[in-house]
Amino acid sequence: MKYFIVTYGCQMNVHESEKIAGILEKLGYTQADTRETADIIVFNTCAIREGAEDRVFGNVGNLKKLKKNNKDLIIAVCGCMTQKEQTAQKLMNTFPFIDIVIGTFNLPKLGYYIEAVKKGRQLELFDEGEIDETLPYKRTSGDNAWVNIMQGCNNFCTYCIVPYVRGREKSRKEENILKEIKEIVAEGKYKKITLLGQNVNSYGKDLNPQITFAKLLRDICLIEGNFTLSFMTSHPKDLTDDVIQTIAEEDKIEKFIHLPAQSGNNRILKLMNRSYTREKYLDIIKKIREKMPNCRITSDFIVGFPTETEEEFNDTCDLVKQVGYDSIFAFKYSPREGTVASKMEDQIPEEVKGERVNKLLALEKKLQKENKK
Numbered sequence: 001m002k003y004f005i006v007t008y009g010c011q012m013n014v015h016e017s018e019k020i021a022g023i024l025e026k027l028g029y030t031q032a033d034t035r036e037t038a039d040i041i042v043f044n045t046c047a048i049r050e051g052a053e054d055r056v057f058g059n060v061g062n063l064k065k066l067k068k069n070n071k072d073l074i075i076a077v078c079g080c081m082t083q084k085e086q087t088a089q090k091l092m093n094t095f096p097f098i099d100i101v102i103g104t105f106n107l108p109k110l111g112y113y114i115e116a117v118k119k120g121r122q123l124e125l126f127d128e129g130e131i132d133e134t135l136p137y138k139r140t141s142g143d144n145a146w147v148n149i150m151q152g153c154n155n156f157c158t159y160c161i162v163p164y165v166r167g168r169e170k171s172r173k174e175e176n177i178l179k180e181i182k183e184i185v186a187e188g189k190y191k192k193i194t195l196l197g198q199n200v201n202s203y204g205k206d207l208n209p210q211i212t213f214a215k216l217l218r219d220i221c222l223i224e225g226n227f228t229l230s231f232m233t234s235h236p237k238d239l240t241d242d243v244i245q246t247i248a249e250e251d252k253i254e255k256f257i258h259l260p261a262q263s264g265n266n267r268i269l270k271l272m273n274r275s276y277t278r279e280k281y282l283d284i285i286k287k288i289r290e291k292m293p294n295c296r297i298t299s300d301f302i303v304g305f306p307t308e309t310e311e312e313f314n315d316t317c318d319l320v321k322q323v324g325y326d327s328i329f330a331f332k333y334s335p336r337e338g339t340v341a342s343k344m345e346d347q348i349p350e351e352v353k354g355e356r357v358n359k360l361l362a363l364e365k366k367l368q369k370e371n372k373k
């Protein structure tokens with residue numbers, strides 16, 4: 001019996017697919033080279049922007065033929081898209097050949113749902129539970145090992161679907177993280193360890209007793225072995241002096257910070273509920289550069305947030321110039337149902353968003369060229 005996994009979205013999803021692979025291998029499946037030769041195909045989906053969802057609809061639709069040729073083929077869809085009830089129902093209704101649709105919190109029970117398929121289609125959502133510590137990962141990212149340290153997000157940035165599909169912040173216990181990393185290091189196959197979380201630097205706030213992200217970093221660095229450590233994604237509001245100092249001091253920590261600014265304009269930042277100002281963000285950048293002149297810094301930006309004027313967009317361009325990032329990701333704002341921003345008046349027309357994203361990316365390219373020179 002063979003499996004094929006199709007992954008969309010961020011590194012968290014890539015890592016979660018390693019768990020799906022672990023679950024399937026435990027059930028006796030092995031990896032298929034192609035969809036055509038698989039007995040089960042799993043789509044691990046992303047809901048962050050409309051484009052990601054459209055791709056899933058297109059690609060799941062393409063499986064109709066495969067299912068026709070092989071009646072026993074199991075098709076499962078999981079991940080952020082399926083945690084939204086309406087989208088999950090739409091998937092089920094549009095594609096009668098899908099066997100399993102499960103939300104993000106039900107993933108550990110994938111094996112149970114595969115067994116249950118014999119009795120009929122499976123649809124299961126909204127079962128927010130504890131972080132699973134029992135199921136194995138099948139690591140697939142070469143000499144890099146992903147380690148999830150927390151899930152969920154409490155920030156409710158007004159454009160973002162994550163808090164709705166991943167729930168509130170839940171940190172793993174430090175002892176479990178350290179144990180996992182010791183095992184990874186002992187295997188001797190991995191040179192790099194990347195800590196993952198929607199908001200890694202608020203790690204530990206929900207634990208009792210609380211522990212800081214900086215302390216976790218220091219404790220990981222005490223593990224003997226030859227590895228480098230990095231992490232993503234950091235929220236500017238939680239990037240404390242203590243964390244910056246720790247990155248600077250610890251040789252094992254890579255001098256790299258992905259620090260999404262999202263906008264360079266204070267009115268838009270406020271509307272986004274980012275809880276920092278442009279000045280505060282620049283202050284953090286200054287602190288990083290003072291302690292680590294060679295630290296690589298990257299960022300995400302959203303253009304065309306509701307009500308954003310041309311001048312406010314220019315503030316974003318200006319911030320990009322001022323910081324001189326190593327690279328940036330720029331996205332057109334995509335309204336996500338259920339979020340505060342999707343209900344705001346004065347949504348920006350698609351053409352304007354397109355123009356702004358192109359302008360920002362062109363600026364980035366120009367800056368990179370100058371940088372290289």
Ligand code: 5AD
Binds near residue numbers: 159300335336
């Ligand atoms: N529209 C566009 N981009 C978004 N992001 C998150 N939500 C949206 C949205 N609704 C971007 C942010 C985030 C990155 C992972 O995706 O820039 O940092």
Ligand code: SF4
Binds near residue numbers: 153156157160
């Ligand atoms: Fe979304 Fe904001 Fe949480 Fe990041 S910090 S996952 S952008 S709500």
